Amino acid sequence: MRAQYNIxxxxxxxxxxxxxxxxxxxxxxxxxxxxxxxxxxxxxxGNAEKQNQGGVAMVVPTIMT
Structure with missing residues (x-):
């Protein structure tokens, strides 16, 4: 989260x-x-869809198996 939001x-x-x-x-x-x-x-x-509707791309992490 720190890297994603520059915290x-x-x-x-x-x-x-x-x-x-x-x-x-x-x-x-x-x-x-x-x-x-x-x-x-x-x-x-739901939050990813909400963010994408606002024109902001949300990074969705890939799940490693």
């Missing part, structure tokens, strides 16, 4: 936050996405 911070602190307090890390990500206008009730696909 300052470090990989090490992010890793430590998610390792020691996963709920804290997920809450931070949730609040950041909500602040940027994402509607969590729509899910990933």
């Amino acid at each position: 300052r911070g470090g990989c090490c602190t992010d890793c430590l936050t998610h390792f020691f307090c996963e709920n804290c890390g997920l809450t931070q990500q949730y609040r950041e996405l909500k602040h940027r206008g994402f509607d969590m009730s729509l899910g990933w696909t």
Whole structure:
């Protein structure tokens, strides 16, 4: 998320936050996405469609199996 939205911070602190307090890390990500206008009730696909309708291309990551 930091790279996608050009948010300052470090990989090490992010890793430590998610390792020691996963709920804290997920809450931070949730609040950041909500602040940027994402509607969590729509899910990933719904938000991608919403962003694409506004003329903004949303990068959808490829799932590796």
